[in-house]
Amino acid sequence: MKYIVGGVILLLVLGYGGAKLYLHYKVSDGVDTAVMAMEPYADLEYGGISSTLTGELTIDDVTIQIKGFRDNLVIGRLGIKTPNFLALLNLSNLSAGPQAATGELPEFFGLIAENIQVPATADYYRHIYDEGIKEIAPSDIRQRGVQCVGKYGFSPKTLGELGYEELVISMSVIMRQAETDFITEVDFDVVDMVDVEIDASVVGSLLAGAMGGANYRPRMRSLQMKVTDQSLNKRVEKYCTKLGLTPAQISNAHINALQYFGKQNGIHFDSYTTDPYKEYLAGKSTLTITARPREPLDLERIKKYKPSDVPALLNLEAIAQ
Secondary structure: OHHHHHHHHHHHHHHHHHHHHHHHHHHHHHHHHHHHHHOOOEEEEOOEEEEOOOOEEEEEEEEEEEOOOOOOEEEEEEEEEOOOHHHHHHHHHHHOOOOOOOOOOOOEEEEEEEEEEEEOOOHHHHHHHHHHHHHHOOOOOOOHHHHHHOEOEOOHHHHHHOOOOEEEEEEEEEEEEOOOEEEEEEEEEEOOOEEEEEEEEEEOOHHHHHHHHHHOOOEEEEEEEEEEEOOHHHHHHHHHHHOOOOHHHHHHHHHHHHHHHHHHOOOOOOHHHHHHHHHHHOOOOEEEEEEOOOOOEEHHHHHHOOHHHHHHHHOEEEEEO
């Protein structure tokens, strides 16, 4: 009996190893093709390819040298996430064409990028920030409160003042089809700064939406965003104080930045959002904002409402904990 069990285990190990080699071979071939396609814009190098029984497939130790810039963009792991290794193999079959496809689409599919290292002094970061400011040309960009709270994003100088020599970023986007809704889960984490989790539910299916093209009108059932402070708020408060701002001025600068963000999205936040936000800034570790329309909402309808009416339309709520 022990020889039979040992033989079964050996077959499983060999089968997994063979499947893994096959999968890595196909991915390596695809990555090399992508690298060649990127050559006019960037040089990409990577250390290897990894896969796990839990369904992750990544290219590791990625270094990207963008043409025209001196500094590298370094990524620890970049790839996809599925429910399990069998789902990875099935995706590989699907990529070969409909005749090779066996089985169904995985229960969920995700994109992951871990340990993206962005030095605060990187020339490409400076370029992105400067071009963003040039595009919107804000009249208040030189105000102390605007700078220290990052109303238009943090400049390289402000990042340095906040104590961030390097941003280490990880993110994932998971998409799953539920019975009646298409669900998207986003996690965006910056080490020792902030973590943002977003869960959004839209009525219908992703495939039906994709087939609908420009005529597709998604209807949002719910959205939740949870922001967890990891030291950013205290750093901003300290820097703003160093610049000579009073607590009241710092609070006003934060609210001004929040309302600017809302304006960009057609929303004027009321006290049901701004009051919990102030509590969050004052020391609460998390801020959770939820939108649960009383019936699934066609997102195009938001544009037809006054920004001050949108919070009620979305049934917007916030709580600081």
